[in-house]
Amino acid sequence: MSYVCRFCAAPLEQVVVDLGAAPLANSYLEPEALLEPEAHHPLCTFLCTGCLLVQLPAMASAEAIFSDYAYFSSYSSSWLEHARRYTEAQRRRFGLDEGSLVVEVASNDGYLLQYFRDAGVPVLGIEPASNVARVAEQAGIPTINRFLGAEVGAAVVAGELDPSCDSRGDAGHFDSSAAPLLGRAADLVVANNVFAHVPDLRDFTAGLRALLAPGGVLTIEAPHLMRLLDEVQFDTIYHEHFSYYSLLAAQRVLAAHGLVVFDVEEVPTHGGSLRIFCRRDDAPEAETAERLATRPAVDELLRRERRYGLDDPATYRHFAPRVAAVKRQLLSFLIEQADAGRTVVGYGAPAKGNTLLNYCGVRPDLLPFTVDLSPHKQGRFLPGSRIPIRAPEAIAETRPDFVLILPWNLRAEIAEQMSAVRSWGGRFVVAVPRLTVLD
Ligand SMILES: [Zn+2]
Known part of the structure; x- marks a missing residue:
């Protein structure tokens, strides 16, 4: 049998590295679990030679991974500082204020949105892990407990989200603080450290696009494949981490969903990540001439990736x-x-x-x-x-x-x-x- 690319559906034939079989990396064991067997799943990454997306085929169900996620971002002080600086920079750059709406996808316990809220900018979190979403709500961050996809994104913007169940008919919840924030598109959509973790990349990216106002900005942070390869960061490969992006590959995925990359920054998190700025391909002309104009950093990084050989499958060997x-x-x-x-x-x-x-x-x-x-x-x-x-x-x-x-x-x-x-x-x-x- 062969796997197919989660973006372009081409057969996956080139192995980048095979790390054998392992349990899900975040499934820490209680002492009594030591008496039980553990499920191991293959941990083999492939390059799609069609679209250059490096990926792990989805083998464990997304529900098993995310429904009771043990990772609470708020425990790391350097991570909080990274989030605080990010919010300051975007608030200034894109003029976000009390009339704006910031939506974060995979908003965790609200560690990032709290900085926008404290600056008076209305916020809404979308978080698939129900235990984590509840922690955010208790901290006063309006949060919807859902997986983002095209359908959920459209329902949020249309104000037609059913509070009692999610799109798969499963129980999902959001409290009354989220209700007034539904029915409008976002001026800033934050997808930091989630783009690499979604099994259904196409549906998720369509959901991001659906959330975005015509002149809105989407920022995505994901570990940079060039750093992973160059610095042998193979241990950042684990089952919860489905896709490994070069800008070459990310740009292609985004373009297929009506999103244009207009700027990129390299940030130090996770051993070197990309912060990719996107706008809608139908953004108003006045905006694309000024606020959302394409910056030279995009072409400069694409050139560096080609020089490194990321457009050549041989490099990955x-x-x-x-x-x-x-x-x-x-x-x-x-x-x-x-x-x-x-x-x-x-x-x-x-x-x-x-x-x-x-x-x-x-x-x-x-x-x-x-x-x-x-x-x-x-x-x-x-x-x-x-x-x-x-x-x-x-x-x-x-x-x-x-x-x-x-x-x-x-x-x-x-x-x-x-x-x-x-x-x-x-x-x-x-x-x-x-x-x-x-x-
Ligand atoms: Zn592909």
Whole structure:
């Protein structure tokens, strides 16, 4: 059997990297679950040579992934700061005020929309995880508990959303604070860190288009494929992450749904992401001449992507051997330390850590535990590897020789926070893009 591209429906024939089979990266285990088997799903990424979209075929149902999502954005201070700066910049650039409407898709617990609300800009969140949507509502962020698609997008703008059930007939909810915000299109649609995570890309993109006012702006943030390939960030591949974008591929997907990319920025989140600015292809001429005029950054980045070879399928064949090298380096390091009687423990329990540890076959014999700041994760176990997650204090109590930082994108912040490790001669290590002991 062969898979087909979720955008252009061409058969997927070129493997970018095959990471074997693994459990869903965010399905942390309760202690009693250790007695049960765990479902493993293939984790093999493909390049569509027709449209250049790198993707994981949808294998696990979207409901299983998103219906009770454990990730609450508000726990990371650097993430909040990123969101705050984003809202300030867009509010100024696009003149958003009390007469505007900002709609965020996959709005989580409202961590980003709160900054618009605090500045007096009306906001509406659309969040598929019902437990997370309720947290947002309780924090005073009007939120609709739905998956976005063409139908939901159109119903929001038409003010015809049925509050009792969603488009699939499932229970979904929104509280009375959301009702007055229905029936109008958005001046800004925020789709940060969701575009990579939607299984039905076409329906979702149509939903984004449906939400947008004629002169409105859509911003999308997604990890940049060029950085993933260049810096061997293979651990950012996991089941919840269906699509991996170059601007070349994203521009094509958006254009097919009546959306024009008019600006792009490179932002540091998730190891290097693109912030893509879009307008409707029928935006008023006066707007496209000024506020929504196409910026040189778009052509400049497309040129760089072509120079890197992202328009040539052969380029993608260089990736898998570099990934295999990371595995050999990490295992060699861990085995060498174990043979010498030295201890290595983990820091962090991010999704990317699960991809790394499961692909490399690391188990508690080589990494006896990891620690995490989130109380939701402490006391649970990493899926697949079944490595226990403890509170950060466990590091000071056990004084390991090495701390393997799993969220390598936060390595400076973590090494700083945990600087006490150096007091007993402990050192920090990262595995990606190559095994490195930090100075
Ligand atoms: Zn395709």
